[in-house]
Amino acid sequence: MALSEKTTLPPPRHIAIIMDGNGRWAKKKGLPRTAGHAAGAEAFRRIANYCRTLGVEYLTVYAFSTENWKRSQEEVAGIMKLLKNYLEEALRDMEKNRVRFRFFGDLSRLSPQLQKLCLDAEQRSHEYDVQVNFCLNYGGRDEIVRAAREFAREAAEGRRRPEELTEELFAGYLYSAQVPDPELIIRPSGEKRISNFLLWQSAYAEYVFMNVLWPDFAPEHLDEAIGEYHRRNRRFGGT
Ligand code: IPE
Ligand code: IPE
Ligand code: MG
Numbered sequence: 001m002a003l004s005e006k007t008t009l010p011p012p013r014h015i016a017i018i019m020d021g022n023g024r025w026a027k028k029k030g031l032p033r034t035a036g037h038a039a040g041a042e043a044f045r046r047i048a049n050y051c052r053t054l055g056v057e058y059l060t061v062y063a064f065s066t067e068n069w070k071r072s073q074e075e076v077a078g079i080m081k082l083l084k085n086y087l088e089e090a091l092r093d094m095e096k097n098r099v100r101f102r103f104f105g106d107l108s109r110l111s112p113q114l115q116k117l118c119l120d121a122e123q124r125s126h127e128y129d130v131q132v133n134f135c136l137n138y139g140g141r142d143e144i145v146r147a148a149r150e151f152a153r154e155a156a157e158g159r160r161r162p163e164e165l166t167e168e169l170f171a172g173y174l175y176s177a178q179v180p181d182p183e184l185i186i187r188p189s190g191e192k193r194i195s196n197f198l199l200w201q202s203a204y205a206e207y208v209f210m211n212v213l214w215p216d217f218a219p220e221h222l223d224e225a226i227g228e229y230h231r232r233n234r235r236f237g238g239t
Helices: 022-028 033-054 073-092 112-124 140-156 167-171 219-231
Strands: 014-018 058-065 099-104 130-138 184-187 206-209
Touching: 022 033, 033 058, 033 073, 033 130, 033 219, 058 073, 073 112, 099 112, 130 140, 140 167, 184 219, 206 219
Parallel strands: 014 058, 014 184, 058 130, 099 130, 184 206
Antiparallel strands: none
């Protein structure tokens, strides 16, 4: 597949990215893992801007999983600090950038300061159109269990009947309520697995796995992934 491929077809409405490979990028350069995360944050800024230029309506990024707490305290603290810096900057530039922020995940485990930044970003941007969904302390299974628990609670209280539950209704209990499913999910870094990302929403997504580490991810790589997406034949179970 050639780099720098441009297509005149419209991009997918919703692109999701597993931002992976920061640690390996740092290792290759003899730097600490946190330097890889800092470079990953730069790649995110670059790609979020490029998505806006292309007219992508929703960009969902996997920033921290429910499993990532297993990492060293130093690494986790480094990632949280980068998130804090990014959100402070996003709040500062809110009126200029006009991006809507949503957060998918259980924020209650984050520091009160970070939770407040997430809440402010969500509230202050809710009228904007282009949307970035940050998956923070996010796990696909955790999301589904929470949704099931919430529906069960409402059923137990008599506000819902079990027979009422449809796929559409259930989707409304997920973090992604009201967000259309992603058409394209990209995983850089060479790994070919889902790692608990958007398990429900990815039912018919096209996956593109790429051999580039996230900090090196450039607009050309996104063009390449979109080109690959357009070459796929999406059948949705039909013929
Ligand atoms: C992704 O990069 C960032 C997070 C999971 C927070 P990694 O840190 O997983 O990078 P690798 O996979 O070790 O290279
Ligand atoms: C997935 O990457 C999570 C994020 C990118 C935030 P991981 O690096 O945590 O996934 P595994 O461990 O390779 O499955
Ligand atoms: Mg990884």
